[in-house]
Amino acid sequence: MLRVDVVTIFPRMVEAPLADGIVQRARDKGLLDVRVHDLRDFSEDKHRSVDDAPFGGGPGMVMKVEPFQRAIAHVLPGGAGPADVVALLSPRGRTFDQDTAQRYARLSRLVLLCGRYEGIDERVAETVATEELSLGDFVLTGGEVAALAVIEATMRLLPGALGDEGSAEADSFADGLLDYPHYTRPAQAGGRSVPEVLLSGDHGRIRRWRRKESLRATRARRPELLRRAPLSELDRALLAEIENEEKVLA
Ligand code: 4G1
Numbered sequence: 001m002l003r004v005d006v007v008t009i010f011p012r013m014v015e016a017p018l019a020d021g022i023v024q025r026a027r028d029k030g031l032l033d034v035r036v037h038d039l040r041d042f043s044e045d046k047h048r049s050v051d052d053a054p055f056g057g058g059p060g061m062v063m064k065v066e067p068f069q070r071a072i073a074h075v076l077p078g079g080a081g082p083a084d085v086v087a088l089l090s091p092r093g094r095t096f097d098q099d100t101a102q103r104y105a106r107l108s109r110l111v112l113l114c115g116r117y118e119g120i121d122e123r124v125a126e127t128v129a130t131e132e133l134s135l136g137d138f139v140l141t142g143g144e145v146a147a148l149a150v151i152e153a154t155m156r157l158l159p160g161a162l163g164d165e166g167s168a169e170a171d172s173f174a175d176g177l178l179d180y181p182h183y184t185r186p187a188q189a190g191g192r193s194v195p196e197v198l199l200s201g202d203h204g205r206i207r208r209w210r211r212k213e214s215l216r217a218t219r220a221r222r223p224e225l226l227r228r229a230p231l232s233e234l235d236r237a238l239l240a241e242i243e244n245e246e247k248v249l250a
Contacts (some may be wrong), residue, residue: 002107002158003033007068008114009050011036012135013144023152026161034151035075042070046119051117068124069111075111084109086130089143089149090120093132096150098173100133104150105157112150114143138184174231178217180210212238 006014012035018024026032040048046067047149051061053171072086080086082132085107104110112158113129125132155161157168168174183194215238218226231239 001030001033002154003107003109004035004154005109005111006034006036007039007042007075007111007152008036008112008142008144009039009073009116010114010142010144011038014114014147016175017148018151022161023155025163026155026158029160031158031161032155036070038077039067039134042067042074044070054118063115063120063124065116065121065123066125067119068128071113072111072128076109080109080111083107084111084130085110086113086128087133088113088115088120088125088129088131088133089146089150090115090125090136091134091137091139093134096133096135096146096153099151101150101157103154104154105234110150110154112143112147114147116142122179138223164165176225177214177227178222180217190217208234208238211235212242215239218241 008014018027018034018036023032023034027034039050043050043064048065049064052064054060054062062112076084076086084107085104087110089112108162113124126198133150135149137194140146143192162168181195183198187194195209197205200206214225215235218229219239219242
């Protein structure tokens with residue numbers, strides 16, 4: 001059982017997406033325990049304020065450190081142990097990836113701290129969080145959507161979370177490659193037909209075609225993934241075929 005605590009000034013924004021689909025099913029199965037906390041409950045002034053003007057001047061507001069400190073004392077009273085992570089969602093963090101999701105799926109506690117406004121007092125990263133995590137290089141209005149992505153990616157790696165929808169090991173990304181193209185009925189649509197091999201019933205040919213198209217898509221769209229992926233002898237042969245096909249077309 002993984003317990004996740006989310007600290008945010010918009011608890012409803014986080015709760016609603018966690019109450020549906022495979023995440024809710026994982027909660028029902030007792031694989032995941034998610035609790036969402038309103039940061040304002042940990043403010044001590046009568047206005048429940050969680051932000052203040054930046055030292056040094058400038059525009060916007062900065063999230064205060066004490067509400068986060070009280071929140072973490074509430075959710076992890078003994079502090080973070082070796083099987084616990086307190087992650088601050090921030091554009092200054094390391095980019096979240098599948099390896100990080102795998103590491104989080106083995107934790108007992110994961111605490112996600114969401115920022116808002118123009119930034120977060122640096123002492124939250126220094127004294128409350130054990131790590132800083134970003135979803136990528138774009139501007140968000142807060143960490144909530146990033147926290148949801150982290151929860152979903154982690155939850156689906158918990159043993160038993162995926163049922164008939166397929167196993168996490170069968171994912172395209174499990175081997176570091178992009179997925180092959182998928183098709184369903186009708187066999188003709190928009191003037192385009194489904195590749196003949198998929199209608200052939202020849203499962204050996206289908207498996208080989210899918211692997212080749214996986215390699216082709218990764219090579220064309222995400223070459224940096226291909227350089228890191230563990231490739232078999234067959235993979236190298238398929239890549240050689242792809243390169244030859246490109247030469248013929250050129
Ligand atoms: C400088 C993006 C600021 C943003 C540079 C991905 C973005 C949290 C994330 C910002 C946030 C860049 C994330 C920016 C995020 C305080 C509250 C920070 C919102 C905040 C590239 C605003 N992954 N952004 N600043 O977006 O929290 O996790």
